[in-house]
Structures are given as C-alpha cells and as structure tokens.
Amino acid sequence: MIYRQGVYERAGEPRPANAGAWDSEEQRLASLRSELDAIHDRVRADLGAEDVAYIESIDRLSRRLTVAGRVLIFAGMDPLSYSAGVLALAAAHQLQVCEIGHTALHGAYDKLADELPGAAKYHSMKFRWVGEIDEESWRRVHNLLHHGHTNIVGRDSDLLVGFARWSPEAKHHFYHRLQLLFSATYPLYWWSGMSLHSAGVLDLFARTQAESVVVNDKSLRTFFAAHKRALRKIVPYKLKNYVVYPALAGPLFLKVLVGNWLADHLRDVYTAATMHCNHIGPDVHHYAADRQARSRGEWYEMQIEAANNFEVPHWMSVLCGGLDYHIEHHLFPRLPPNRLREIAPQVKAVCARHGVRYRTGSWPRTLATSLRTLARLSRPLPSDASP
Numbered sequence: 001m002i003y004r005q006g007v008y009e010r011a012g013e014p015r016p017a018n019a020g021a022w023d024s025e026e027q028r029l030a031s032l033r034s035e036l037d038a039i040h041d042r043v044r045a046d047l048g049a050e051d052v053a054y055i056e057s058i059d060r061l062s063r064r065l066t067v068a069g070r071v072l073i074f075a076g077m078d079p080l081s082y083s084a085g086v087l088a089l090a091a092a093h094q095l096q097v098c099e100i101g102h103t104a105l106h107g108a109y110d111k112l113a114d115e116l117p118g119a120a121k122y123h124s125m126k127f128r129w130v131g132e133i134d135e136e137s138w139r140r141v142h143n144l145l146h147h148g149h150t151n152i153v154g155r156d157s158d159l160l161v162g163f164a165r166w167s168p169e170a171k172h173h174f175y176h177r178l179q180l181l182f183s184a185t186y187p188l189y190w191w192s193g194m195s196l197h198s199a200g201v202l203d204l205f206a207r208t209q210a211e212s213v214v215v216n217d218k219s220l221r222t223f224f225a226a227h228k229r230a231l232r233k234i235v236p237y238k239l240k241n242y243v244v245y246p247a248l249a250g251p252l253f254l255k256v257l258v259g260n261w262l263a264d265h266l267r268d269v270y271t272a273a274t275m276h277c278n279h280i281g282p283d284v285h286h287y288a289a290d291r292q293a294r295s296r297g298e299w300y301e302m303q304i305e306a307a308n309n310f311e312v313p314h315w316m317s318v319l320c321g322g323l324d325y326h327i328e329h330h331l332f333p334r335l336p337p338n339r340l341r342e343i344a345p346q347v348k349a350v351c352a353r354h355g356v357r358y359r360t361g362s363w364p365r366t367l368a369t370s371l372r373t374l375a376r377l378s379r380p381l382p383s384d385a386s387p
Contacts, residue, residue, distance in 0.1 A: 029297030032354045036300050039346050040332050043339050047111065052118045054338050055109065058099050058318070062130075065092035073259035074249055082259065089263035091319065094270055096130035098321025099337060105129070105138055108336040132234045137198040141214055147333050151279060151306035154289035157213045158279065162193060162202040165377050166279065167286040171211065172380045179378045180371065189272035199230035273367055274320040277310050280370040283359065284308060301356055303330040308370075309344075309360035316363075317341065327358060 022028040065088045072085025103109075104127040112119035121127065129135055141157045149155035153169040160170055164179040196202050200215040204223060215222050241264065246257040285305040293299035307326045317324050322337025325344050332340070351358035 026295070028354055029295055029301065031297075032300055032350065032356065033295070033297035035350045035353075036331060036347070037296075039343055039350070040335070043332075043335060043343060044111075047336075047339070049116055051336055051338065052109065052112055052116050052122075055100060055103070055122060055336065056118050058095055062092045062095040062100065065089070065095070069263065070245065073256055073263075074252060082255075086259050086262045086266065089260070090266035090270075093130065093263060093267045094319050097267065097271065098323065099318050100321075101127065101129045101131065102321045102323075103336050105135060106143060106333050108334050110334075129233070132195040132237045134195070134199055134229045134233045137200070137229045141198040141200075143333070145213060147330065150303055150330060151284070151286045152289065152291050153286065154211070155213065157197075159286070160206070160211060160213070161197050163206050164374070166374070168377060168381055169286045169288055172377075175206075177378050180375050189268040189275075193272070195234055196230050200226035201230050270319060274310075274323050274363075276370045276374075277308050277363070277366045278323060278326045279307060280373050281308050281359070281366070282369055282373055283357070284373075300331060301354075303327070304351060304356050304358065306330070307359075308366055309358070310363045310366040311360060312363050314341075324363070327360075 022031065069085045069087075069089030069092055072081050072088065074085075076082035076085050100122075104122040105124050107124040109119045109122040110124055113123040124139065127135065129138075145155065145157035151159065151167065153159055153167055156167075159165075159167040163175050165172065165176040193202075197214070200222070203212045203214040204218055204226060209218060212218075215226060241260045242257060245260060246253040249256040284307070285302070287302070287306075291302075293302055304327050307330050309327050310324050312320070312324050317337070322329060322340045325337070325340040328335070328340040328344055328347050329337075331347065332343075335343075348358050348360075
C-alpha cells in the first residue's frame with residue numbers, strides 16, 4: 001500500500017476508466033447526478049403501503065423474538081434452549097437498532113406518516129429507539145454531521161470516535177496506537193461507543209477543542225448537557241435489562257442477568273463488525289477539512305468513493321439494516337433498506353458508466369482490510385510529519 005492524497009491506494013491500481021463519452025468533467029458529473037436522481041425520484045415516488053407493511057412485519061418479528069428470548073432465558077433449563085433465548089433476544093435488539101430504528105430516524109417514513117396510519121409511529125421525530133442512544137443526539141450527529149460531511153475531517157463526526165482515528169487526514173495522537181484494541185472491543189460498542197459519542201461525551205474527554213465536532217466547547221454547561229443526553233437513554237435501558245428483568249426472575253437473577261448481557265453484546269459485536277466496514281479501507285477516500293463539493297454530481301461521487309459495500313446473505317443484510325449497501329445508503333439516506341437492496345444493481349451500473357469506483361466484496365475480506373487499515377492509522381503516517 002502507498003499513501004497518496006489523503007487516501008490509501010493500492011500501488012498500480014488505476015481508477016476505473018470513464019466508460020462514457022464526456023466532453024468535460026462537468027458533463028460527466030451532471031450525467032451522474034441525472035441518472036442517480038432518476039433512480040431516487042422513481043423509488044421515492046413509489047414508497048407506500050407496501051413499505052410500511054414491510055417495516056411493521058419486521059417490528060412484529062422483533063417483538064416476538066423479544067418475548068421468545070426472554071422466556072427461554074428465564075425458563076431454559078439446558079444450554080441449548082438458553083442459547084436459543086440469547087440469540088433470539090440479540091436478533092430482536094439488532095432488528096430494532098438497525099433495520100427499524102436507524103431507518104426510521106433517517107426519516108424514511110416521514111412522508112408517509114400523514115397518509116398511512118401505520119407509518120406514524122416510525123416518524124423520525126416520534127420514533128423511540130429500543131436501545132441506549134438518544135434520538136435527538138443521533139439525528140444531529142449521524143444524520144447531519146456524518147451524512148452531510150462524509151469523510152471530511154473536522155466536519156464528519158464519525159472520523160474521530162472516542163480514542164479512535166478512522167481517517168488518514170486526522171491528526172495522530174499517542175493514544176491512537178491502542179485504537180485497534182479500542183475498535184475491537186465490540187462488546188462495548190453500542191453504548192460506550194455510539195451512545196456516548198453521539199451525545200458528545202467522548203468529545204469532551206478524547207478531543208482537543210480544535211478537533212471536536214460533536215460539541216462546540218468544553219464548558220461545565222456543555223459537560224452536564226452531554227451527560228444528560230447520554231444518561232437519559234442509557235440509565236432506563238440498563239435498569240430494565242440488568243435490574244428489573246433479573247429481579248423479576250427471583251432466584252434466577254444471575255441467569256437472566258447474564259443472558260441479557262450476552263444478548264446485548266452479541267448485538268454490539270454484529271453492529272460493530274458491520275459498521276467498521278462502511279468507511280474504513282485501503283482505498284476509501286477521505287477529504288481534508290476545506291474540501292467542498294462544487295455540484296450535486298460531485299457530492300454523489302464523493303459519497304460513493306467514501307463508502308464500502310459488502311456481500312452477505314439476505315437475512316444478514318436485514319439484521320444489519322441494509323448497511324451492507326452502504327454506498328446506496330449514503331447516496332439516498334432517506335430510502336428504507338428494502339429499497340436499497342432493490343436499486344443496488346442499478347447504482348452499480350451507473351457507477352460503471354461514469355468511471356466511479358463501486359467497492360464491494362465479501363464481508364470477511366472487507367472487515368479484514370478495514371481492521372488492517374485501522375492498524376496502519378494507529379501509527380503516524382508520512383503526512384503527519386508535514387508542517
């Protein structure tokens with residue numbers, strides 16, 4: 001690997017050739033925009049009762065898995081039934097976090113909320129996550145800061161998460177040498193990583209003021225506000241799963257406690273192992289703080305080149321909320337994942353016609369290259385020595 005222009009690239013691997021006949025770069029980008037807009041507008045206009053019925057079916061499945069999981073964790077008297085309970089509860093939480101919650105908070109069903117009664121509960125301003133993340137914080141940090149400024153250092157909130165450095169453009173600090181350990185601590189990912197991160201707590205401790213994206217200052221008022229945002233979701237969730245439900249089990253307190261803990265951390269492992277693939281890799285583009293898209297077509301191209309797709313069976317795609325189609329998600333964040341799966345071949349064909357790299361590969365290979373990239377970013381790069 002070599003380091004060049006803010007992105008790891010394979011030596012000798014050219015950017016895909018432009019398959020179209022364009023007189024200028026502006027024409028190529030305008031054509032890219034036109035074709036992608038057409039895909040989006042067609043699907044967006046087609047959203048309706050079928051999509052609401054789909055998300056309601058996933059929600060029902062999740063709640064049935066929750067009941068089955070809690071009953072088996074409590075009543076299972078052998079390792080097989082107990083393990084089945086843990087897996088069922090983990091799957092239920094995973095569906096609530098990704099396929100349902102992540103999609104709803106992006107506003108995928110907002111347009112339908114006034115038209116279809118079933119869509120109202122999935123409106124982004126009304127939806128309540130089954131998990132530890134504060135919805136208001138997530139809408140701001142994830143939807144605006146991350147999706148609005150993807151892989152732009154100093155503006156994208158997800159390039160410096162806690163003590164991790166996910167971009168070669170970000171300044172290196174001594175604690176980044178341990179970031180592979182932090183990043184691989186998957187059992188702490190959802191609440192200690194994403195919950196505290198989106199509320200701004202991690203920025204207070206791990207960022208200098210100049211590097212902070214989530215919070216604007218480190219005053220006492222900001223300190224308390226960030227902790228309030230985080231704790232108003234973390235505390236009720238932890239009390240319910242680690243105090244109330246185990247207490248209801250009476251003498252089986254420890255058995256239920258451990259089962260709930262295992263279910264949560266299986267969810268965290270799966271979520272982290274998918275999210276680490278999305279924007280980290282040897283040829284994923286990262287941009288300096290002053291980078292600005294000059295047109296909608298260029299913005300589309302930047303989104304495509306800043307994301308990875310990976311290939312998993314359909315049931316695994318549902319469990320990760322369509323994040324295996326992360327290119328499509330970043331192009332059209334307000335489309336539900338069932339629609340992202342539908343349009344992926346069309347988006348890939350558009351990329352091929354316009355000479356834009358559409359990165360996809362097996363999940364194990366994509367995850368492995370992402371972790372190797374994290375290991376490289378844990379050490380200073382040649383650019384870090386530049387004034």
